Every structure is written in C-alpha cells, then in structure tokens.
Amino acid sequence: MALHTGLEIDPSMDQYTSLFESIVQDVADNGYSIKTNALPVELAQKLSARAQAISDTHFKAAGIGRSNELMLDTQIRSDEICWIVGDSELGASWLNWVEGLKQYVNRTLFLGLDEFESHFAHYSEGDFYQKHKDAFRGESNRILTLVAYLNEDWSEECGGELLVYPDDSDEVIAKVAPHFGTIVVFMSEEFPHEVLPAKCDRYSIATWFRRKSDKLS
Numbered sequence: 342m343a344l345h346t347g348l349e350i351d352p353s354m355d356q357y358t359s360l361f362e363s364i365v366q367d368v369a370d371n372g373y374s375i376k377t378n379a380l381p382v383e384l385a386q387k388l389s390a391r392a393q394a395i396s397d398t399h400f401k402a403a404g405i406g407r408s409n410e411l412m413l414d415t416q417i418r419s420d421e422i423c424w425i426v427g428d429s430e431l432g433a434s435w436l437n438w439v440e441g442l443k444q445y446v447n448r449t450l451f452l453g454l455d456e457f458e459s460h461f462a463h464y465s466e467g468d469f470y471q472k473h474k475d476a477f478r479g480e481s482n483r484i485l486t487l488v489a490y491l492n493e494d495w496s497e498e499c500g501g502e503l504l505v506y507p508d509d510s511d512e513v514i515a516k517v518a519p520h521f522g523t524i525v526v527f528m529s530e531e532f533p534h535e536v537l538p539a540k541c542d543r544y545s546i547a548t549w550f551r552r553k554s555d556k557l558s
C-alpha cells in the first residue's frame with residue numbers, strides 16, 4: 342500500500358472548485374455526498390480502461406481489518422483490489438485529482454487530512470462486500486472515504502449497488518448504482534455501508550484520507 346502526501350497539484354484543479362464546494366457542503370450538512378457525472382470524463386475513461394486491462398495477477402483478493410493485521414475473509418468481501426501508487430502518468434493524474442479534493446476539504450472543513458491511499462477494486466459476477474464501517478471511533482485511522490465508479494454500461498440488472506446506512510439504524514439512507522463518473526464521499530466512522538452482489542464486472546476506485554497522527558503503522 343502507498344500513502345500519498347504533499348503532492349504538488351497543478352492549477353488546472355481550479356476547474357473542479359464548484360464540484361468540491363458542493364461535496365464539502367453536503368459533507369458539512371449530512372456527513373456524506375453523492376455526485377453523478379462528477380469525475381473528469383477523460384480521466385475516468387482512461388482509469389476505466391486501465392482497471393479492465395489490469396491482469397488478474399495484479400488484482401489481489403481484498404483483505405479486511407487494519408493494514409497490519411489484514412485478514413482474508415471471502416464471507417465478508419469477495420472483490421479484488423490493486424493499489425494505485427502513481428508510478429504511471431495515469432496513476433499520477435488520479436492522485437493529483439484526489440490531492441486537489443483533499444486540499445479543498447482541508448481549507449474548508451478543517452479535517453486536517455494528511456495523506457491518502459487509493460486502490461482499484463474489481464467485483465466479478467457474484468462478488469459483494471457485506472455491511473461494514475471503514476473506520477472505528479477511537480482508533481480513527483481513516484477519516485474520509487471516497488468511492489469513484491468506472492462502469493460505462495451499468496444497468497439496473499447488474500445490481501452491485503452501494504447501500505449506505507446511518508450509524509444507529511438499518512434504514513438505508515442511500516442506494517447508489519456504480520455508474521461511470523459517480524462518486525460517493527462520506528465520513529469513514531459514521532456510515533456503515535455494503536455492496537450488493539454484482540451481476541456484471543464492477544470497477545471502482547476506493548480512497549481513504551487519513552490524519553498522520555492517527556496512522557497505525
């Protein structure tokens with residue numbers, strides 16, 4: 342896994358200010374934000390192509406738990422992941438976009454985010470991720486979660502929706518189909534969520550923003 346800190350971001354990020362502003366407003370009001378057609382189209386197309394081209398040998402079965410005690414449990418999640426380390430131009434462009442969001446969030450919400458980690462995920466037919474939280478109070482390693490979807494021809498029959506719950510009830514507050522360009526941002530400690538079984542190949546990028554003082558390893 343690679344944690345990214347202090348990247349220089351280029352001035353072209355200014356064009357995303359109104360999107361970032363709207364995300365921040367949602368997170369300030371509700372703790373989460375869902376935006377359709379949010380990703381820069383060309384970047385998302387390239388990321389989608391890359392995700393589909395990554396060979397099976399580079400996608401690894403995803404673990405659960407903290408990075409230093411990762412466990413494999415295919416009863417809980419059955420997707421495969423590949424970390425984005427920024428060693429290609431495309432990977433670097435993605436990390437730059439995320440860095441822009443991070444800096445905007447820090448300027449406006451004062452979350453003090455230092456670094457982030459980002460991976461492609463591939464859910465094959467039948468893959469799912471049971472209800473879970475990305476972080477737990479008191480051991481807050483992950484502060485903010487961003488999920489970005491890369492599926493150009495997603496239809497309702499493909500299933501694979503993300504369900505988001507409030508912390509204290511089983512009532513679904515959001516059901517999100519993983520359409521191309523859609524992003525979901527939420528406070529990692531506050532929202533249990535799950536991925537329903539996908540009936541089509543489902544590609545996404547999951548990103549977690551961390552505070553350094555909270556880093557566990």
Ligand SMILES: O=C(O)CCC(=O)C(=O)O
Nearest residue numbers: 470475488503536545547
């Ligand atoms: O792909 C999604 O919709 C969410 C994935 C997720 O919850 C995770 O990787 O922790």
Ligand SMILES: [Fe+2]
Nearest residue numbers: 473474475534
């Ligand atoms: Fe999650």
